Amino acid sequence: MQILRKAHVQQLSRLLRQYPIVAVLGARQVGKTTLARQLVAGRKGPCSWFDLEDPRDRALLVEPTLALAGLRGLVVLDEIQRSPDLFPVLRVLADRPRTPARFLILGSASPDLLRQGSETLAGRIGFHELGGFDLQEVGVEHLERLWFRGSLPRSYLARSHSQSSDWRHGFVRTFLERDIPNLGVRIPATTLESFWTMLAHYHGQLWNGSELARALAVSQPTVRSYLDLLSGAFVVTTLRPWFENVGKRVVKSPKVYLADSGLLHSLLGLETPGELLRHPKVGASWEGFMLADVVRTLRARREECFFWAAHSGPELDLLVVSGRHRLGFEFKRTDSPRITPSMQAAYELLRLDGIDVVHAGSRTFQMKPHMRAVAARDVVTTLKALRG
Numbered sequence: 001m002q003i004l005r006k007a008h009v010q011q012l013s014r015l016l017r018q019y020p021i022v023a024v025l026g027a028r029q030v031g032k033t034t035l036a037r038q039l040v041a042g043r044k045g046p047c048s049w050f051d052l053e054d055p056r057d058r059a060l061l062v063e064p065t066l067a068l069a070g071l072r073g074l075v076v077l078d079e080i081q082r083s084p085d086l087f088p089v090l091r092v093l094a095d096r097p098r099t100p101a102r103f104l105i106l107g108s109a110s111p112d113l114l115r116q117g118s119e120t121l122a123g124r125i126g127f128h129e130l131g132g133f134d135l136q137e138v139g140v141e142h143l144e145r146l147w148f149r150g151s152l153p154r155s156y157l158a159r160s161h162s163q164s165s166d167w168r169h170g171f172v173r174t175f176l177e178r179d180i181p182n183l184g185v186r187i188p189a190t191t192l193e194s195f196w197t198m199l200a201h202y203h204g205q206l207w208n209g210s211e212l213a214r215a216l217a218v219s220q221p222t223v224r225s226y227l228d229l230l231s232g233a234f235v236v237t238t239l240r241p242w243f244e245n246v247g248k249r250v251v252k253s254p255k256v257y258l259a260d261s262g263l264l265h266s267l268l269g270l271e272t273p274g275e276l277l278r279h280p281k282v283g284a285s286w287e288g289f290m291l292a293d294v295v296r297t298l299r300a301r302r303e304e305c306f307f308w309a310a311h312s313g314p315e316l317d318l319l320v321v322s323g324r325h326r327l328g329f330e331f332k333r334t335d336s337p338r339i340t341p342s343m344q345a346a347y348e349l350l351r352l353d354g355i356d357v358v359h360a361g362s363r364t365f366q367m368k369p370h371m372r373a374v375a376a377r378d379v380v381t382t383l384k385a386l387r388g
């Protein structure tokens with residue numbers, strides 16, 4: 001069964017009208033190739049496709065300018081991270097008068113790609129970050145399944161929880177033993193696995209480089225480079241702190257989340273929903289899962305997302321700064337959300353428009369002016385209503 005990712009197809013079509021080159025970036029297996037096929041299926045006109053992991057396709061591009069210059073319509077270059085030398089060529093092709101072709105490039109590693117791409121192709125390239133399925137795509141009635149299995153299509157769509165778990169274990173192995181070395185990175189798979197597993201235990205907490213460095217017996221810059229590597233491969237996400245002088249000392253390190261709840265559960269060794277529900281990390285997992293869904297929606301609208309925490313105590317899980325508006329979000333796996341002193345302090349100190357408390361219960365209601373309890377299953381509609 002294929003899920004048609006309509007919102008993403010539309011977004012890509014829009015970007016392709018705007019830019020001669022559009023990059024779809026996301027983790028391995030999130031569905032980049034499938035999405036590009038869905039886009040191509042709905043387009044008129046010629047299309048050429050090159051998979052840069054296929055030696056035959058790479059051979060066709062030994063003389064890239066020659067091979068690409070004559071093409072019309074849409075040209076897809078899949079696994080672009082394998083041939084970063086194509087960027088300067090794309091630049092020349094993008095600058096031709098009346099741009100006879102548009103390029104859609106797909107990649108599963110970001111740091112170098114983004115750097116090279118954005119430097120060489122500045123102004124000519126539009127970026128679209130792709131994650132696995134989100135709540136809106138699978139439907140809120142499948143929230144529990146999406147939470148437990150995570151967003152990677154094969155994991156989410158697997159026939160059973162145990163097949164989903166097996167698939168995720170395989171994903172982790174391949175990622176560590178093949179994908180990372182393919183990027184030219186020389187970190188032993190076991191080291192990176194220990195690091196990733198430790199991050200799973202810190203899911204949703206502040207980045208603590210010195211503690212992780214000590215645990216792995218490496219330097220702080222080294223653990224930091226592991227973090228950058230895993231964020232660059234889209235399996236870990238960070239949330240920046242908001243700082244502003246409000247008369248309190250505020251936290252300045254980022255918060256770190258595993259990007260996918262399914263992979264989080266695998267790394268924590270949780271094989272069934274029952275094991276998850278009995279695990280001490282159940283709250284952190286649910287809260288990170290809901291936060292990630294909200295952040296994804298907001299980032300896709302180019303809204304800036306932060307967390308905020310004062311050393312003296314008050315904090316806010318998510319602060320969204322959008323023009324003159326400032327919205328706060330709290331995430332709590334409870335069915336009886338309450339207004340806490342910390343929320344009240346964040347509301348006043350940060351001069352928020354309001355705070356939404358996303359919770360696991362079934363009712364959405366106003367708790368008092370500017371403070372609303374939002375049932376997890378109403379999040380999608382609530383976000384749409386926020387200046388959509």
Ligand SMILES: Nc1ncnc2c1ncn2[C@@H]1O[C@H](COP(=O)(O)OP(=O)(O)O)[C@@H](O)[C@H]1O
Pocket residue numbers: 001002003004005026027028029030031032033034035153154157
């Ligand atoms: N929209 C979708 N509906 C159903 N299955 C999907 C969807 N997107 C991806 N998949 C499945 O997930 C796997 C990975 O998808 P793929 O497009 O190859 O990912 P990527 O190119 O990002 O590595 C494939 O087996 C694919 O069939």
Ligand SMILES: [Mg+2]
Pocket residue numbers: 032033034078
């Ligand atoms: Mg692919």
